[in-house]
Amino acid sequence: MSQTKIKGVVVDVDGNPLPFASVIFKNSTEGTITDEDGDFYLSSPKTYTELQASFVGFDKITLPIEKQNQVFKITLKESASQLQTVVIYTGRVQKKGNPAIALLEKVWAKKRNNGFKMFKSFDYKKYEKIQFDLNNIDSSFTEQKVFKGLEFIFKEIDTSRVSGKNFLPVYINESVYNVYGKNKGNDELVREDLVANKNSGIGAGAGVTTYIKDLYVDYNIYDDYIRLFGKSFASPVGKPGVNTYNYVLSDSATIDGKWCFNIVYYPIRKNELTFKGDMWIADTTFAVKDINMQVSRSANLNWVKEVYLEQDFKVLNDSTILPERDYMLADFSLRKKKTSMGVFGKRTTYYDAYKFNNTKNDGFYKVKSDIFEDSIYNANENYWKENRLEKLDKNEEGVYTMLDTLKTVPKFKRIYNLGVILATxxxxxxxxxxxxxxxxxxxxxxxxxxxxxxxxxxxxxxxxxxxxxxxxxxxxxxxxxxxxxxxxxxxxxxxxxxxxxxxxxxxxxxxxxxxxxxxxxxxxxxxxxxxxxxxxxxxxxxxxxxxxxxxxxxxxxxxxxxxxxxxxxxxxxxxxxxxxxxxxxxxxxxxxxxxxxxxxxxxxxxxxxxxxxxxxxxxxxxxxxxxxxxxxxxxxxxxxxxxxxxxxxxxxxxxxxxxxxxxxxxxxxxxxxxxxxxxxxxxxxxxxxxxxxxxxxxxxxxxxxxxxxxxxxxxxxxxxxxxxxxxxxxxxxxxxxxxxxxxxxxxxxxxxxxxxxxxxxxxxxxxxxxxxxxxxxxxxxxxxxxxxxxxxxxxxxxxxxxxxxxxxxxxxxxxxxxxxxx
CATH class of the missing domain: 2.40.160.50 (membrane protein fhac: a member of the omp85/tpsb transporter family)
Known part of the structure; x- marks a missing residue:
C-alpha cells in the first residue's frame, strides 16, 4: 500500500532545535509543526518524493524522500535578507503589516455569516467513532511473562499517523446519527436521533466510560477560547489569539477547487494553555477550510501527554463551507516522557448528506428519539459498510474479533481490572x-x-x-x-x-x-x-x-x-x-x-x-x-x-x-x-x-x-x-x-x-x-x-x-x- 512515514528534527546551523518550524510534503497541504524540541512526525497514505521545511527568518529547504520510512535531521540557515533583524524563535512576530493577521481580520468579520448560520434549518448525517488504544508498546513490554499465551493480540499493533507511536486497540464504539437543526435568532434548536450503534472491547462497564466523557467535548474554533479537560485554551482563530500566538503566512494552494492561504501559528510564551499548528483559509469566503491544533507540551495539563485536533470543512459552493470531519486524539499517560506508555483516546466524526431549509415546527426539535430501540444495536455488517463515512483501516477491520477474543483471556482482564479500580x-x-x-x-x-x-x-x-x-x-x-x-x-x-x-x-x-x-x-x-x-x-x-x-x-x-x-x-x-x-x-x-x-x-x-x-x-x-x-x-x-x-x-x-x-x-x-x-x-x-x-x-x-x-x-x-x-x-x-x-x-x-x-x-x-x-x-x-x-x-x-x-x-x-x- 502506498504510504509515506517520516520523522526527524529541525535545527539551526549551531545545532539548536527550532521549535514550531513548518514541515510539509511538497506540492501538498499535508504538513505538521515541530514541537518545543524541534522534533516532528509526518505520515500520509500517499507516496511523496520531496519534503519541505521552513521557519520565519530562515531559508526554506527542500529535501528528497528516498524511502517510505525515513529519519531526517534538517538544518535551516538564516535568511540573508533578514540577517539585520533579531530572530527570537519563540518570541513575537511583528503584528503591524503582518499579512497573516490581515487575513484573520477578514475571518473575524465574516464568521457570523459562515456555516449553518446561513440557513433557516439544516439536516445532515453524522458518523462517530470512539476508540481507546494502548500506546508506546515495545518488545520489553510484549515479552513480559504476564503476556505468555497472549501473543496473538500484538499482531494488531499499528502506528499512529499523528505521533508515530505504535498502539494496540482495546475499545471501539461506532454510532450513526440523523441530525436536525433550526436557527432562531442567536439560538439553535438541534435534535440528534441515534440510528445505529455497536461497540466491543475491554471496558463495556464503568471503567472506560470514566474517560470517554472527555472525548465528547464540543468546541467551535471561531470562539475566543476552546474548553478541553475543564480548562480554557486560547483559540488560534479567536481575536485574543493575536496576543497569544505568532502568525506566519506560509503558503497558498488550491484545495477542492478553492484558492486557500496557509497560516502557521505557535505560542508566544511557554506554560500557557495554547496550541501549535497551521490552518488553511479559503479566499472570498474567508472561512477556515482545514485546521490542525496540537496542545503545546509545556501547557499546564495533567495526565495528558498530547492533545491533537483536526477539523476539515467541505466547500459546497463559492459562498458555503460546512463541517466535513472532526478528529481528536488525547494521549493519557502518567508521565510526559515521550517513551512512556499510555492510552490513546480518539474520536473521529464525519458529516454528510446535508439538506437545507426543510424547516419543521419547534416541537419536532424538542422530541427525543427512542435510544432503547433494539434495531439501533442490531444493525448488520452490510449496514455498517454502507453507512460508515470512514472505512475502517487495517487494524480496525480485525479489532472486533480481536477484542471479543481478548475479553476471554483472564490475564489481560486482570490488568484491565487494576486500572478500573484506580479510576472508579x-x-x-x-x-x-x-x-x-x-x-x-x-x-x-x-x-x-x-x-x-x-x-x-x-x-x-x-x-x-x-x-x-x-x-x-x-x-x-x-x-x-x-x-x-x-x-x-x-x-x-x-x-x-x-x-x-x-x-x-x-x-x-x-x-x-x-x-x-x-x-x-x-x-x-x-x-x-x-x-x-x-x-x-x-x-x-x-x-x-x-x-x-x-x-x-x-x-x-x-x-x-x-x-x-x-x-x-x-x-x-x-x-x-x-x-x-x-x-x-x-x-x-x-x-x-x-x-x-x-x-x-x-x-x-x-x-x-x-x-x-x-x-x-x-x-x-x-x-x-x-x-x-x-x-x-x-x-x-x-x-x-x-x-x-x-x-x-x-x-x-x-x-x-x-x-x-x-x-x-x-x-x-x-x-x-x-x-x-x-x-x-x-x-x-x-x-x-x-x-x-x-x-x-x-x-x-x-x-x-x-x-x-x-x-x-x-x-x-x-x-x-x-x-x-x-x-x-x-x-x-x-x-x-x-x-x-x-x-x-x-x-x-x-x-x-x-x-x-x-x-x-x-x-x-x-x-x-x-x-x-x-x-x-x-x-x-x-x-x-x-x-x-x-x-x-x-x-x-x-x-x-x-x-x-x-x-x-x-x-x-x-x-x-x-x-x-x-
Whole structure:
C-alpha cells in the first residue's frame, strides 16, 4: 500500500532545535509543526518524493524522500535578507503589516455569516467513532511473562499517523446519527436521533466510560477560547489569539477547487494553555477550510501527554463551507516522557448528506428519539459498510474479533481490572461491581475500627434499573449498619424513575447546608482517620426514602419524595435532645416529611441513557429549589414545619485567566424543628478540605433556621506561577477564595433545643441565645491555595475574618486535599 512515514528534527546551523518550524510534503497541504524540541512526525497514505521545511527568518529547504520510512535531521540557515533583524524563535512576530493577521481580520468579520448560520434549518448525517488504544508498546513490554499465551493480540499493533507511536486497540464504539437543526435568532434548536450503534472491547462497564466523557467535548474554533479537560485554551482563530500566538503566512494552494492561504501559528510564551499548528483559509469566503491544533507540551495539563485536533470543512459552493470531519486524539499517560506508555483516546466524526431549509415546527426539535430501540444495536455488517463515512483501516477491520477474543483471556482482564479500580474504586464482575474499595476500612471515636463491604449491579450504561447496597460493622460500638437503594426507570422518553431505599448507620450531620436524602451517601467528615480532633459528634440515622422523578424536558428534573427518619446522638459526647410541648425531654427525633424539588442544569451534557448517567461537561450552572413539609403526627412524626432551600452554582471561564466558581445557598424553615432537622452551618474539623464547608468552623458552631451563604473561588490554572522561572516546570496552580454566611434562628427553636445546644462542645462557655447560636453578623473566612502539587495534592491556607473572640475559634488553618484533575 502506498504510504509515506517520516520523522526527524529541525535545527539551526549551531545545532539548536527550532521549535514550531513548518514541515510539509511538497506540492501538498499535508504538513505538521515541530514541537518545543524541534522534533516532528509526518505520515500520509500517499507516496511523496520531496519534503519541505521552513521557519520565519530562515531559508526554506527542500529535501528528497528516498524511502517510505525515513529519519531526517534538517538544518535551516538564516535568511540573508533578514540577517539585520533579531530572530527570537519563540518570541513575537511583528503584528503591524503582518499579512497573516490581515487575513484573520477578514475571518473575524465574516464568521457570523459562515456555516449553518446561513440557513433557516439544516439536516445532515453524522458518523462517530470512539476508540481507546494502548500506546508506546515495545518488545520489553510484549515479552513480559504476564503476556505468555497472549501473543496473538500484538499482531494488531499499528502506528499512529499523528505521533508515530505504535498502539494496540482495546475499545471501539461506532454510532450513526440523523441530525436536525433550526436557527432562531442567536439560538439553535438541534435534535440528534441515534440510528445505529455497536461497540466491543475491554471496558463495556464503568471503567472506560470514566474517560470517554472527555472525548465528547464540543468546541467551535471561531470562539475566543476552546474548553478541553475543564480548562480554557486560547483559540488560534479567536481575536485574543493575536496576543497569544505568532502568525506566519506560509503558503497558498488550491484545495477542492478553492484558492486557500496557509497560516502557521505557535505560542508566544511557554506554560500557557495554547496550541501549535497551521490552518488553511479559503479566499472570498474567508472561512477556515482545514485546521490542525496540537496542545503545546509545556501547557499546564495533567495526565495528558498530547492533545491533537483536526477539523476539515467541505466547500459546497463559492459562498458555503460546512463541517466535513472532526478528529481528536488525547494521549493519557502518567508521565510526559515521550517513551512512556499510555492510552490513546480518539474520536473521529464525519458529516454528510446535508439538506437545507426543510424547516419543521419547534416541537419536532424538542422530541427525543427512542435510544432503547433494539434495531439501533442490531444493525448488520452490510449496514455498517454502507453507512460508515470512514472505512475502517487495517487494524480496525480485525479489532472486533480481536477484542471479543481478548475479553476471554483472564490475564489481560486482570490488568484491565487494576486500572478500573484506580479510576472508579470498583472491581468489575459480570453484571456486578464490588466497592467502593477505598471505603472498606475506616475509623472514628464512636464505631472504632469500621469495616464495610458493598456493591452495585451494572449491566451497561443504558441500564433500566440499578440495585446497590452495603453493610458495615463497627468493632467499637459492636453494631452492624447497612444501606440499600433501588432505582427503576419505567418511562424512557420522560425519564420517569421510581426509587426507594433504607439506611441504618452513623453519620456526621451538618456537613452540608442543602439537605440530601441519599440513603447511600456518607460525608467524608464522618471519618476519624483524618480528623484534627475528636470524631465523636456522630448521629445515629435511620432513613427511609421513596421518590418519583421525571425529566420531561432535557436538564429539568422534578422529584417528589416521601422520607421517614429517626435521629439520635450516637455517643455521650453531645445530645440531640429537645423539650416537647408537654415539657418532657426527648432524646430521639422521629420525623416524616413529603418533599418536592426541581433541578435545572442548562447546557449540561451526559453520556449514557440509563437510570444513572455520567456528565460529560462541567461548564453549566446548577439551579436547585426544594420544599419539604414536616407531617407532624403522621407515623408518630414529631414536628410540623415548612422548609425551603435554594442552591445555585455557576462556573465562569475567564479565558487564560482561569476559572471562577460561585455558589449561593439560601434557606428558611417555618415552624419548630429539632437540632437534626435545622440547618447547621457546615464546619470542618478534619485535616482535609471538604467542598461546601467552612474550613475554620467547628462542627455545630452555628445553627440556623434561616440562612444565606455564598462561596467564591478562582483558580488561575498556573497563570502566575507559570511566569516564575524556577517554579515554571512544577506546573503549580494558584487558587484564592472567600466564603461567608449570615443566619438567624427563632427564639422558639433555641428554647426547645436548649438541652442539645447546651451540650455542644463548640457552644460551651457561650450564653445561648439567638445571636450566639446563629451567625447574626456575617461569618466569613478566606483562603489561598497551592494546587497541583505532584499533580495530585492541594494545600489550602485559611484565615478567619470574623467571630475571632469566640471560645475555641480557629483563626488560621492549613488543610490538604487529593484530587485527580487534568
Amino acid at each position: 474504586g470498583y472491581v468489575e464482575f459480570p453484571n456486578f461491581d464490588y466497592g467502593p474499595v477505598f471505603s472498606t476500612f475506616d475509623f472514628n471515636d464512636v464505631e472504632g475500627i469500621r469495616v464495610r463491604v458493598g456493591g452495585r449491579t451494572y449491566f451497561g450504561i443504558n441500564d433500566m434499573w440499578r440495585l446497590q447496597g452495603y453493610t458495615a460493622y463497627g468493632f467499637g460500638d459492636h453494631r452492624f449498619k447497612y444501606g440499600v437503594s433501588y432505582k427503576y426507570m419505567f418511562n424512557k422518553q420522560k425519564r420517569l424513575i421510581f426509587g426507594a431505599g433504607r439506611r441504618d448507620d452513623v453519620e456526621q450531620t451538618g456537613a452540608g447546608l442543602t439537605v440530601s436524602n441519599d440513603v447511600l451517601g456518607r460525608s467524608f467528615a464522618s471519618s476519624g482517620l483524618f480528623s484534627s480532633g475528636a470524631s465523636n459528634l456522630l448521629t445515629d440515622i435511620q432513613l427511609s426514602n421513596v421518590f418519583f422523578s421525571a425529566e420531561p424536558v432535557d436538564n429539568i428534573n422534578f422529584e417528589v419524595s416521601f422520607v421517614n427518619r429517626h435521629l439520635k446522638s450516637a455517643s455521650t459526647a453531645f445530645s440531640m435532645a429537645y423539650i416537647d410541648e408537654a415539657g418532657n425531654i426527648k432524646n430521639k427525633t422521629r420525623e416524616t416529611e413529603i418533599g418536592f424539588s426541581v433541578k435545572y442544569t442548562p447546557k449540561r451534557k451526559v453520556f449514557g441513557n440509563g437510570v444513572e448517567r455520567k456528565e460529560v461537561n462541567d461548564n453549566y450552572p446548577v439551579f436547585y429549589l426544594s420544599y419539604a413539609n414536616g407531617l407532624g403526627g403522621f407515623l408518630s412524626s414529631d414536628f410540623d414545619y415548612h422548609k425551603f432551600q435554594l442552591y445555585y452554582k455557576q462556573p465562569f471561564y475567564l479565558g487564560l485567566l482561569g476559572k471562577t466558581t460561585t455558589t449561593v445557598e439560601l434557606g428558611k424553615t417555618y415552624g419548630k424543628a429539632s437540632l437534626g432537622l435545622l440547618n447547621v452551618v457546615p464546619g470542618n474539623q478534619s485535616f482535609f478540605n471538604i467542598q461546601n464547608t467552612f474550613g475554620l468552623l467547628n462542627y455545630y458552631e452555628f445553627v440556623t433556621d434561616t440562612y444565606a451563604s455564598m462561596h467564591f473561588e478562582h483558580n488561575f490554572n498556573g497563570r502566575i506561577f507559570g511566569k516564575i522561572p524556577f517554579l515554571r516546570k512544577l506546573n503549580l496552580r494558584e487558587v484564592v477564595g472567600v466564603k461567608g454566611i449570615y443566619g438567624s434562628i427563632s427564639q422558639d427553636n433555641v428554647t426547645m433545643n436548649a438541652p442539645a445546644l447546651n451540650s455542644l462542645p463548640s457552644l460551651q462557655g457561650i450564653t445561648i441565645n439567638t445571636k450566639t447560636v446563629a451567625p447574626s453578623e456575617v461569618y466569613y473566612e478566606y483562603n489561598a491555595a497551592i494546587a497541583n502539587i505532584f499533580k495530585l495534592f492541594r494545600m489550602d491556607f485559611f484565615w478567619r475574618g470574623s467571630y475571632l473572640d469566640r471560645p475555641g475559634a480557629n483563626k488560621f488553618g492549613v488543610k490538604g486535599s487529593f484530587g485527580f484533575t487534568f
